[in-house]
Structure formats: structure tokens, C-alpha cells
Amino acid sequence: MKVINFIKKEFLFFCFFFLLVVLSFKYPKEINNYYDYISWPTIRALFILLLLTTAIKLSNFFDIFAYRILPIFKNERNLALFFISFTAILSMFLTNDITLFIVVPITLALSNIIENDLNKLIFFEAISANVGSLLTPIGNPQNLYLFREWDISFFSFIHAMFPIFILKFIVLLIFVFIFFKNISIKINTITTMKIDKFLFISSIIFFITFIFSLEFDFVRFLIPILVIWFIFFKKDIFYSLDWFLIFTFILMFIDFSVISKIDFIKTFIESLNLDFFNTLNITIILSQIMSNVPSTIFMSNFSNDFLAIGYGANIAGSSLILASLANIIAVRMLNNPKEYLRFHKYSIPYFFVSYFVVIFYLNT
Secondary structure, three states: OHHHHHHHHOHHHHHHHHHHHHHHHHOHHHHHHHHHHOOHHHHHHHHHHHHHHHHHHHOOHHHHHHHHHHHHOOEHHHHHHHHHHHHHHHHHHHOHHHHHHHHHHHHHHHHOOEOOOOHHHHHHHHHHHHHHHOOOOOOOHHHHHHHHHHOOOHHHHHHHHHHHHHHHHHHHHHHHHHHOOOOEOOEOOOOOOOOOHHHHHHHHHHHHHHHHHHHHOOHHHHHHHHHHHHHHHOOOHHHHOOHHHHHHHHHHHHHHHHHOOOHHHHHHHHHOOOOHHHHHHHHHHHHHHHOHHHHHHHHOOOOOOHHHHHHHHHHHOOOOHHHOHHHHHHHHOOOOOHHHHHHHHHHHHHHHHHHHHHHHHHHO
């Protein structure tokens, strides 16, 4: 039973691992190139990001923050506006996946102290995490990859992504006003926890250092410092770290690099007119099948238009549940298979409205 549950939890890892085994038998000559296919700067940055965000999560700061401000909200709409905005802001710096690992458990905990149904709010938190994370190079894995490949400054990346972030966030706020009513909320009790102030403050300092390390390219020198620091002061962080997320990305780099070199696939993609809008739309379509991170890695083998790929991957995230790992993370915490279908009641309309708004802007 434990093995089955573990396989279900790490389903994507085992899918990509199985795919790698098949590709290794089919194309054995590519095995010698596996190491070179991995974007090690991306993996190093992802490791530091997971390490620091895990530390911040374990400090309990955000949990206590949410509980303490809850009494100021009078209705569901105000509560939704706060948590959706809170999710968007956090995801800019903690990645969309990690943000949902923080926000969704808080929301579920709030379900125990108020009488309102908060499942719908969790769906919108997933959408918001995808929207907020698109703004920064450290907001989600596909941005982190493109940022390393694009080789531009931290703030230039933000400047490039800012227009679609604003448009998608405005559409999101409109959806919140439509789907959340002024229904009052009743608070029964407030749960309190203890903040690990030392862990939180030290993690924030290291996080700021990490941003500078991305800008001035000394990420590799920061890794041993962080590892030694946490071994001495909080070594249990390494037990909580999502190692399989890192392994999954390593597998994705290899799998989709090999797939992009398969003759008939390579010929088909190269036969397409990969201008800006075609690249954007193909990335969106592929994201529905293979998720937006693998589609980003895959398309970067055929196009150097990283802005089109970045726009496409980030627009795609808030559509089908498979389009972003963040969607799966949020909905699976509800432990109800029916919620996977219900998620699309909100995500699909949001995707189409935000897509046409962004396309209209890009064409003007």
C-alpha cells in the first residue's frame, strides 16, 4: 500500500523515468549525451529555491500571519480577494508550486474554523499562483529555465513579462467578483502556532542573496554555504525538501532533448512556420498534453524566441489541470476525485478570456 501511494504521489517522476527507459532502449547512442542535456544552472537554482522556500514554510510565519488577519474579513469575496492576491504575490518569489504547498494547507485549515465551503477558493488559488509566478524568473520552473537560457537581467525579465501579468491579473480579479459573493463568514476559533524567527529571518536574508546571485552569476558558490548552514542549524530541512521535484526536472531535460532529436518529430516541428504567434500557440497546445514545463524545454530546442515560449507556457498554465503541475498540487490536496473536473468549471473560462485579452494586446 505504501509503495502504491508513493507511486501515486510521484506519478510524474515515474512517468518520465519510464519514458527515459524506453528512449534509452530505442536510442542507446543518446545515453552518452544525457549529462549534457541537463541544464545544470537551472537545477542549481531550483535546488536553492526549494531549500529556502522549504525553510520559510517550516518557520510557520505565513500560517500564523493568515490566522491572525482572518478576523478582519467580513465576507467570502474579501477573503477570496486577500488569499488570491496573497497567493499571486508569494508565487512571484516562492514559485507557484511551493506557494500552493503553503497557501492551500492554510485554506484547508481555515475550513475547520469557519463554516463556508473553501474548495472554490483553492481552485482560484491555483490559477492565481500561475498568474503571479509568470512575472519573475524565479516564479516558476519554466521561467527559471528560460531566464538561464535567455541570459538577461532579473529586472529585464520582469519588464518583458509585466504586460501579460497585469492583463491576466485584472481578468482574475473580475472572475473573483463574479464567482465570489458577499456571503458572510463565521469564525469559530483561531489556531496559533509558534514562529521560528531565526529560521525565517535567516532564510529571508539568504533569499535576497539568492536573487543577487542570479543577477551576478554566483549561484554555484552559494550552494555549499547554504548546505553547511542548514546542516548546522536546521538539518531536518533536507528531509522535507522535495527531492523528487528536482529529479523530475532532470528527467524532463533528458527526455525532451532526446524526443526533439527524433527524426519525424524534428522534421514536423521544423516544417512549421515558427513565428512569434505560432510558437506561442504551439507551446500552449503542447502544455495541455505534457504540462507547461516540459513544453517549454521541448520548444526551446526548435525556437530561440524565448519570449513567445514564455508567454505561451505561462498563458497555458491556467487551463486544463495537466497544463501546470501547480494545478495538480492544489486540487489533489482536496482528496476528492470529483474536484478535478470541477476545477475546469473555472479554469477553462478564465483561460479563454485571458488568452483573447492577451492576444488582442499583442496584436495592437
